[in-house]
Amino acid sequence: MPLVPAIVADEIAFRYGSRMAVAPSSLAIPQASITAIIGPNGSGKSTVLNGIAGLIEPSSGSITTLPIDDRPRRVAYVLQATRVNESLPITVREVVTMGRYPSTGPYRRLAREDRAVVQQAMDRMEITRLADRHLTELSGGQRQRVFVAQGLAQDHDMLLLDEPLTGLDITSAQAIDDVIHEEQSHGCTIVLTTHDLTAAQVADYVVLMSGVVVASGPPGEVLTEEHLRTAYGPSLIHMKDARLFLDDPAHRHPPAPHEHQDRSIHLEVSPTDRHAGDDSVD
DSSP: OOOOEEEEEEEEEEEETTEEEEEEEEEEEETTOEEEEEOSTTSSHHHHHHHHHTSSOOSEEEEEEOOBTTBOOOEEEEOOGGGSOTTSSOBHHHHHHGGGHHHHOTTSOOOHHHHHHHHHHHHHTTOGGGTTSBGGGSOHHHHHHHHHHHHHHSOOSEEEEESTTTTOOHHHHHHHHHHHHHHHHTTOEEEEEESOHHHHHTSSEEEEESSSEEEEESHHHHSOHHHHHHHHGGGEEEEETTEEEEOOGGGOOOSSOOSOOOOEEEOOOOGGGOOTTTTSOO
C-alpha cells in the first residue's frame, strides 16, 4: 500500500546563526503512523520537530503539513517536562485546561464541552486525583503526564512529543505509551523524538538523524548497522550476535527502574548466522 503522507519536507535546512543545525534533508511522514525521530545528542531531532510544529522556519527548503478531510490538520505539541517552568504557581487542572485555549481563547469561559474534554484528558493520563495539586508537588513522571494531557485536551489530528518517555518511572512511561497507541488507533498521526533505539524499533516509521537525515522509512530498513554507524559513529561501540550496543551518555537513564533501559537492538540476520540465546536481555 502506498504511503499516505501527513507531512512532506523538501530539502529543509535549519541554521542557528552561522551554525548549520540540520543540513538539507527531505522526508515524508505517514498519516496515522507512529514515527520516531532518533539520533545522538545534537543531531537535530528537536529542531526538525519544532519545524514540523511551525515554531521555527527552515532557512531553506519547505515543510508542508497536508490537510485532512479538506481542512487544515490540527497539531498539538507536547514539550518535554524538563523544558518548561515547572515552578509556575498553577494547578494540574489549570495546565491541562490551557490545551483548550487554541479553540476557546485564553479569556473566554470554558463551555461544558470544553470542561468535559479537560476531564477526559486527565482521566486518560490517570492524573485526575492530582487535579488540584501544583506542578512543584509532582514527580517528573507525573509532570510529563500532565503535559501529555494538555496536548490531548487540544483539538488535534497530529500529536508531536519531544522525548516523551525519557527517564520516566514505569507507571508514567506505560500510561503515555498506552495513550500514544490509543491516539493512533483513532487515526491520529504521532511524531516523537527519542534516544531509545528499542522504542524506535517498534515504531511504524523511523527518521534517523545526525545533523542531516541519514535514512527514513520502516524500522527494518533504517535501523541497520550501516546507518547506525553513520549516525552514531564512535558511540556505536560493538556488535554482539545480532545486537548493536551504544555508549552514549544521552542513553543513560537514572537508576530508578523503568521499561526503557536496554540500549541494544536486534538486527535482522540470516538463519545460519542466528545464535541460540539471541532473545536474552543483556
